[in-house]
Amino acid sequence: MTAYIIRRLWQMIPTMLGVILLVFILFNWVGGDPAYVLAGKISNQEQIDNIRRQLGVDQPVWVQLWIFIKQVLTADFGASWSTNEKVGSILLTRLGPSLTVLIPLTIIETIIAIGLALAVAYVRGSLTDRLVMIICTVGLSISILVYIIVFQYFFAYKLGWFPVQGWGNHFLENLFVYASLPILIALVVSIAPDLRLYRTFFLDEINQDYVRTARAKGLSEGRVMWVHVLRNASIPIITHLMAAAPALLLGSFLIERFFSIPGIGREVILAVERSDFPVIKAITVYVAFATMATNLLADLMYKAVDPRVQLK
Amino acid sequence: MTESRRTLTRRALAALACAMLALPAAAADMNKVIRHVFPVAETGFDPQAINDLYSGTVAQAIFETLLTYDYLARPSKLVPKAAEALPQITDDGKTYTFRIRRGVYFTPDPAFKGKKRELVANDFAYSLKRLVDPRVRSPYAFLVEGKIVGLDEAAEAAKKSGKFDYDAKIAGLEIVDRHTLRIRLKATDYGLSYVLAHEPTSAVAREVIEAYADESGRVQANPVGTGPYKLSKWVRSSKIFLEANPDYRGFVWDFKAGSDPEDARLVAEMKGKKMPQVGRIEISIIEEDQARLLAFQGGEIDLMNMEGPLAPNVLDGGKLKPEFASKGVKLSRFVDAEIIYHYWNLQDPVVGGLAKEKIALRRAMAMAYNVAEEIKVVRNGQAVEAHYPIPPGVVGHEPGYKSSIRYDPAGANALLDKFGYRKGADGFRTLPDGKPLVIRYASRPDSLGRQQDEMWKKAFDSIAIRMEVQKERFPELIKAEKECKLQMRTAAWIADYPDADNFMQLLYGKNIHQSNNACAAIPEFDKLYEQSLRMPDSPERNKLYREMTKIIETYAPWRLDISRYRNMLAQPWVLGFKKHPILHAEWQYVDVAPKK
Numbered sequence: 001m002t003a004y005i006i007r008r009l010w011q012m013i014p015t016m017l018g019v020i021l022l023v024f025i026l027f028n029w030v031g032g033d034p035a036y037v038l039a040g041k042i043s044n045q046e047q048i049d050n051i052r053r054q055l056g057v058d059q060p061v062w063v064q065l066w067i068f069i070k071q072v073l074t075a076d077f078g079a080s081w082s083t084n085e086k087v088g089s090i091l092l093t094r095l096g097p098s099l100t101v102l103i104p105l106t107i108i109e110t111i112i113a114i115g116l117a118l119a120v121a122y123v124r125g126s127l128t129d130r131l132v133m134i135i136c137t138v139g140l141s142i143s144i145l146v147y148i149i150v151f152q153y154f155f156a157y158k159l160g161w162f163p164v165q166g167w168g169n170h171f172l173e174n175l176f177v178y179a180s181l182p183i184l185i186a187l188v189v190s191i192a193p194d195l196r197l198y199r200t201f202f203l204d205e206i207n208q209d210y211v212r213t214a215r216a217k218g219l220s221e222g223r224v225m226w227v228h229v230l231r232n233a234s235i236p237i238i239t240h241l242m243a244a245a246p247a248l249l250l251g252s253f254l255i256e257r258f259f260s261i262p263g264i265g266r267e268v269i270l271a272v273e274r275s276d277f278p279v280i281k282a283i284t285v286y287v288a289f290a291t292m293a294t295n296l297l298a299d300l301m302y303k304a305v306d307p308r309v310q311l312k
Numbered sequence: 313m314t315e316s317r318r319t320l321t322r323r324a325l326a327a328l329a330c331a332m333l334a335l336p337a338a339a340a341d342m343n344k345v346i347r348h349v350f351p352v353a354e355t356g357f358d359p360q361a362i363n364d365l366y367s368g369t370v371a372q373a374i375f376e377t378l379l380t381y382d383y384l385a386r387p388s389k390l391v392p393k394a395a396e397a398l399p400q401i402t403d404d405g406k407t408y409t410f411r412i413r414r415g416v417y418f419t420p421d422p423a424f425k426g427k428k429r430e431l432v433a434n435d436f437a438y439s440l441k442r443l444v445d446p447r448v449r450s451p452y453a454f455l456v457e458g459k460i461v462g463l464d465e466a467a468e469a470a471k472k473s474g475k476f477d478y479d480a481k482i483a484g485l486e487i488v489d490r491h492t493l494r495i496r497l498k499a500t501d502y503g504l505s506y507v508l509a510h511e512p513t514s515a516v517a518r519e520v521i522e523a524y525a526d527e528s529g530r531v532q533a534n535p536v537g538t539g540p541y542k543l544s545k546w547v548r549s550s551k552i553f554l555e556a557n558p559d560y561r562g563f564v565w566d567f568k569a570g571s572d573p574e575d576a577r578l579v580a581e582m583k584g585k586k587m588p589q590v591g592r593i594e595i596s597i598i599e600e601d602q603a604r605l606l607a608f609q610g611g612e613i614d615l616m617n618m619e620g621p622l623a624p625n626v627l628d629g630g631k632l633k634p635e636f637a638s639k640g641v642k643l644s645r646f647v648d649a650e651i652i653y654h655y656w657n658l659q660d661p662v663v664g665g666l667a668k669e670k671i672a673l674r675r676a677m678a679m680a681y682n683v684a685e686e687i688k689v690v691r692n693g694q695a696v697e698a699h700y701p702i703p704p705g706v707v708g709h710e711p712g713y714k715s716s717i718r719y720d721p722a723g724a725n726a727l728l729d730k731f732g733y734r735k736g737a738d739g740f741r742t743l744p745d746g747k748p749l750v751i752r753y754a755s756r757p758d759s760l761g762r763q764q765d766e767m768w769k770k771a772f773d774s775i776a777i778r779m780e781v782q783k784e785r786f787p788e789l790i791k792a793e794k795e796c797k798l799q800m801r802t803a804a805w806i807a808d809y810p811d812a813d814n815f816m817q818l819l820y821g822k823n824i825h826q827s828n829n830a831c832a833a834i835p836e837f838d839k840l841y842e843q844s845l846r847m848p849d850s851p852e853r854n855k856l857y858r859e860m861t862k863i864i865e866t867y868a869p870w871r872l873d874i875s876r877y878r879n880m881l882a883q884p885w886v887l888g889f890k891k892h893p894i895l896h897a898e899w900q901y902v903d904v905a906p907k908k
Contacts (some may be wrong), residue, residue: 004801030785032398032785032786032787032788032791033787033788033791035785035792036787036791036794037786038363038449038451038456038789039449039451039452040363040450040451040452041451041454041808041827042454042824042826042827043451043453043454043826044825045794045825047449047453050449050471051449054449054528079526079527082355083355083358083532083548084526084527084528084530084532085532085533085548090548093548102808108477114400138565141470149602152602152603152606153602153606156606156610156633157606157609157610160610163610163612164603164605164606164607164612165596165598165606165607165612166596166607166612166761167547167550167551199609257599257600258600258602258603260550260596260598260599260603260604262547262548262550262551266549266599267549270549272351275785275787292889
């Protein structure tokens with residue numbers, strides 16, 4: 001197991017180098033020269049050159065690339081070009097609000113989607129199954145923007161059940177007051193696709209011989225479904241969950257922007273609008289690293305869930 | 313009594329009177345809160361370093377400039393702020409002498425090591441030096457560059473040595489005594505007073521800058537000023553909390569009503585109150601239009617600027633819709649001190665140059681553009697057509713002036729026919745020499761950019777000129793513009809200060825590669841502009857501006873487009889609020905009525 005983990009960690013190095021190169025080329029190709037914006041309304045070439053020198057964008061490309069690599073190695077991405085705030089500080093302060101929304105959302109959504117998927121898989125082909133699938137299809141067809149606008153208008157403004165927007169000073173206040181409506185909207189949006197996906201995983205398992213054997217042995221339907229079927233369907237579910245996990249670091253762009261949540265998603269949009277390369281590259285590198293780390297974690301979890309899995 | 317004794321006695325009496333009149337900010341009630349909203353995130357609060365309206369708004373509340381504007385007077389009228397009085401202007405507008413108020417203190421900060429720190433003349437000199445310090449790379453260096461005797465030389469020396477010598481004497485920034493600053497200019501400039509009312513010239517304390525500066529010599533997160541408010545908490549890009557500065561001297565609300573009938577109500581609500589009344593300001597950053605409007609309607613925010621896209625939800629014509637008016641919501645509306653204009657690059661081989669056929673081409677394009685339709689379709693009716701390059705609210709504006717360039721596609725076609733821009737077999741016009749004529753219109757890849765593309769496509773179709781759209785991201789547009797590489801684009805200029813010069817310099821030949829985005833060098837215009845620089849606001853200077861406007865219409869480097877309305881909404885319980893065209897932090901002038 002240790003050898004496997006070490007080997008996988010080694011494999012991350014070339015992948016990370018690829019990410020660094022890709023981000024660097026993309027930003028230098030389409031990112032634009034920030035000096036012209038930072039210089040203000042009336043500026044001359046000398047001032048623009050001075051800004052480029054301070055930002056380091058006047059250096060040869062290979063020097064800039066080497067600086068980027070060193071930044072990744074030291075996890076120090078310097079300061080934001082537009083605010084001079086340390087990038088590390090930006091990410092740390094924005095991560096909390098994003099996770100306050102996304103962790104409860106992921107937990108609730110996973111529990112509800114698995115529970116409902118198991119239930120409709122159990123009654124597959126019935127009217128209930130068809131109705132749920134139709135609702136899921138309709139739900140999938142509506143943009144998250146529509147949900148946000150409608151829910152914000154009715155539940156927050158008209159009914160006054162939630163604040164229209166905002167973020168407080170304390171975790172519990174944020175979780176129960178400000179994050180409730182965003183979580184509700186994200187739940188409505190994300191349950192439909194996950195429910196459909198998990199249902200197919202369960203349907204694949206329900207038709208297996210071991211399920212018939214379990215029933216023949218007289219096990220209760222609850223035990224058959226919640227223990228045997230669920231456990232065997234866990235591997236694709238874990239794969240799905242782990243593939244989505246790095247998105248926790250990215251926050252939810254639209255939700256955070258519409259509800260004025262000071263999270264990473266909102267910061268990413270701001271950084272793109274301002275051509276703030278240090279922030280963009282830090283977030284991209286962290287997400288890339290998180291993707292590789294969660295992939296490794298998913299492999300380890302397969303082994304924990306199913307002892308037959310061999311890590312080679 | 314000798315003259316100096318008399319002066320001393322007079323100053324002592326003045327200081328006593330000031331001390332008696334000065335009202336500490338204890339008047340501010342910490343239970344009174346104004347909740348304001350910004351649609352765009354701030355960047356920081358270093359007055360010499362910031363470059364955006366919203367950061368500048370907060371800086372206005374924390375720091376003080378030498379001068380400011382009367383809250384109600386329109387057009388904007390300069391009044392003293394940290395200065396005791398308006399400056400003594402001598403030597404043909406080349407020397408400005410300011411006396412700084414005594415007994416004005418910075419808010420306490422560890423950088424002052426427990427001592428009370430008085431605002432002195434040197435603080436303003438230090439702040440003006442920071443504007444040209446290459447390390448700070450202030451976006452507002454242009455306000456003082458090339459103007460103050462010895463300042464450019466100090467900046468040059470800093471570029472060579474790598475460090476600005478703040479202790480070196482600069483002839484143009486003379487500290488006459490602790491509270492007297494004399495600024496000497498290289499040339500006559502009657503507009504310096506406006507510059508010194510602009511927040512980038514606010515006083516900062518050197519000790520604070522040296523204690524907290526980042527590698528760029530900026531202090532964005534720890535603003536320490538002498539203004540009515542201080543920063544109490546900041547959640548970047550999300551919330552800004554200000555608290556009344558307990559050491560602020562305060563003032564009595566005693567502004568005179570102008571011609572606006574609303575002014576009488578404001579005077580009745582506010583006259584005689586000790587200011588500031590509001591103890592806390594909470595600013596939320598809400599980027600999305602719907603969220604902002606719903607938050608206002610739900611009473612979560614008190615003051616909100618309503619941008620164009622929201623207007624149809626709230627306004628009917630220029631008035632509030634009944635559902636808002638019936639709730640007592642107040643609207644403060646005026647035409648902003650700005651112009652939006654379309655420019656052609658006068659260095660471009662196709663549309664540039666001063667030859668008659670080139671002028672005819674530009675005039676024809678200008679005449680083909682339907683400004684009224686843009687106001688209706690793109691701006692939701694929230695703009696007026698700009699006829700004069702100096703917008704309303706700016707000194708030098710000429711009300712009632714009508715531009716000779718009007719929407720007239722038939723006239724435009726006739727002009728093109730006359731100057732040899734004939735239609736080819738494909739139905740599109742060619743250049744007089746028969747070569748293809750294609751105009752590249754540059755715009756941003758956003759919804760407004762797309763709407764502008766469509767407006768111009770319609771205009772070009774009406775005169776049978778082929779048009780291409782050049783889409784660039786904002787930094788690339790600015791870069792190409794400064795390098796005179798764009799053919800035409802739509803640009804905006806918002807007043808830094810309400811003087812005509814701030815707008816007329818946009819076409820001055822020496823400002824090519826800086827603010828002259830049309831890259832225009834029109835000798836007649838430049839000659840008149842240089843004359844105008846040596847004149848104070850006067851009918852003679854206005855006459856020059858009128859002549860310069862005629863030159864703009866004749867050579868058509870621009871098609872003047874619009875000036876937008878500013879619509880500021882205030883909740884019924886906000887008293888005394890009137891949006892100022894130049895100032896943006898009106899919180900110190902307003903009050904909050906107890907909620908019923």
